[in-house]
Amino acid sequence: MAEPGRSQSKADYVYDSLLREIRTAEIPGGTPLRAAAVAERLGVSITPVREALRRLERDGLISYERHHGATVIDLSDEALSEFYSVRAAIEGLGARLAAARITREQLDELWQSHASMVEDERRGRHELLGEQSRQLHLAVTEIGGPAFLGAHARSVRNSYPVPPGASLWLDPAHAKNNLNVHERMLRALQVGDGNTAERIMVEHVQFSSDYRLGRRGPC
Incomplete structure (x- = not known):
């Protein structure tokens, strides 16, 4: 685990570390977080850990x-289901607003991101x-709503992690379909x-919601 940077407080370091681990499901749902154990693992005192845990509680993650x-x-x-409904509302609105304000430079950057994903998919990565994909979605939303929507x-x-094995992108057929959807959206x-x-x-x-809920349901 990396140590905190010079411009980063210990509480921010602990918060960012735990947020990343929760968001990527390295720390899965239902896992207890003991402040003393976290402090020892991250090499900090217990005070910044407690501050970070309070922030994570406000985020609705613990x-x-x-x-x-x-x-x-x-x-x-x-x-x-609610999580994906909120995402659809915010990211959908962001896409609609982005269509009216996107610059040539911003559009070029999105196409470059898409091209990188196409190449990774072609190589099986x-x-x-x-x-x-997460970064592309956020970029579109931030273009559409730089004042509020992007941050929301x-x-x-960040409020709900996607376990590595639950991503649609790991399925070749779904990956190709998602890339086609991204291309259609960028053209719009x-x-x-x-x-x-x-x-x-x-x-x-x-569609992502239906996929995740289906994966959690009975086989």
């Missing part, structure tokens, strides 16, 4: 129970695609068609 301490939240199917989209994304942004960009984004996110 909960406190009497006599049990902090535990990483394991969302129910109902909560997971599916494990890289999930994070790249990032916060919502390119011609300034906000309604189409929003519809594509909403359907794209809702």
Whole structure:
């Protein structure tokens, strides 16, 4: 684990470390977080750990129970469905607004990101695609809503981790389909068609919801 940078407080370092581990499901839902153990593992005192845990509680990522301490939240199917519904609303609106304000430079950067994903998919590097997709979605939303939507989209994304084995991007057929969807959305942004960009984004996110809920259900 990397040590905190010179410009980063110890509390920020602990928060960022735990946030990354929770978001990537290195620390899965239902895992207890003992402040003393976290402090020892990250090489800090217990004070910044407690501050970081309070921030994670405000983020809705951990909960406190009497006599049990902090535990990483394991969302129910109902909560997971709500998570994707919120994502669809925010990211869909971001795509619609982005179509009206995107610059040539921003569009070129999105196409470059898409081209990188296409190349990774062609080479079978599916494990890289999930994070790249996340960044592309956030970039579109931040272009559409730089004042509020972008920050909200990032916060919502951070509020629920996607376990590495649950990503659609690991399935070659789904990966190709997702790339086609991304291309269609970028083309809608390119011609300034906000309604189409929003519809594509909403359907794209809702498909992810159906996939995740199906994976959690009975086989």
